[in-house]
């Protein structure tokens with residue numbers, strides 16, 4: 345069923361473009377401008393693609409963009425789906441399945457997140473090296489289709505270490521404040537209470553957000569190499585840093601840090617062997 349739906353979506357997309365993407369990219373809240381730097385070949389609204397959910401949230405555009413970023417053929421999700429919008433985990437992660445069958449080798453993801461490490465400030469980039477999943481559901485729950493991946497996918501190295509090391513080197517070269525860290529995924533949509541930020545810090549979280557981990561689980565299920573960057577939009581630890589935060593604040597800080605994130609993604613892509621096909 346899921347497998348057939350994926351094939352239908354891929355077959356539709358193949359009627360629109362012959363581009364063979366090497367890398368998939370998912371852009372987070374306030375972080376969509378990287379699409380402006382893509383030499384676009386085709387843009388396809390989500391609503392036209394069979395079985396794709398349709399995005400509702402402010403600041404999310406809702407289209408699949410095919411083109412080249414530098415020399416690399418890419419497919420970009422401009423606008424992603426969140427659990428708090430009411431989608432199922434299968435819906436949220438369906439586009440990742442489709443990207444795999446379009447041929448991607450690796451997936452780059454960005455997100456906006458709150459910082460729960462005292463050394464990580466608003467505007468910093470954090471390359472995700474691990475995660476703690478606090479979503480109440482899992483996209484891999486239910487019957488497993490072995491054509492997609494194994495029943496019990498390993499998560500001991502979900503985030504590619506070589507990509508993180510290269511990204512840290514690039515950030516240093518450009519004087520960009522960057523770290524590696526642990527992302528805690530909560531379902532939202534409310535932001536956290538001070539007691540919750542304290543808890544997230546104590547369990548080993550460096551940042552917290554409401555996305556990404558569902559896509560990561562499905563990408564690892566299908567053996568896709570991953571690079572994830574969080575843009576810290578609000579520092580929440582130590583607790584005296586907590587300020588009232590609106591979605592506009594998150595979008596504004598994300599947008600001002602966005603060029604740093606785009607630069608790292610572009611240069612990382614250019615440096616990865618095999619991506620300049």
Ligand code: HPA
Nearest residue numbers: 456457458535552553554
């Ligand atoms: N909590 C959860 N998600 C977020 C935050 C936060 O503080 N900031 C940006 N996304």
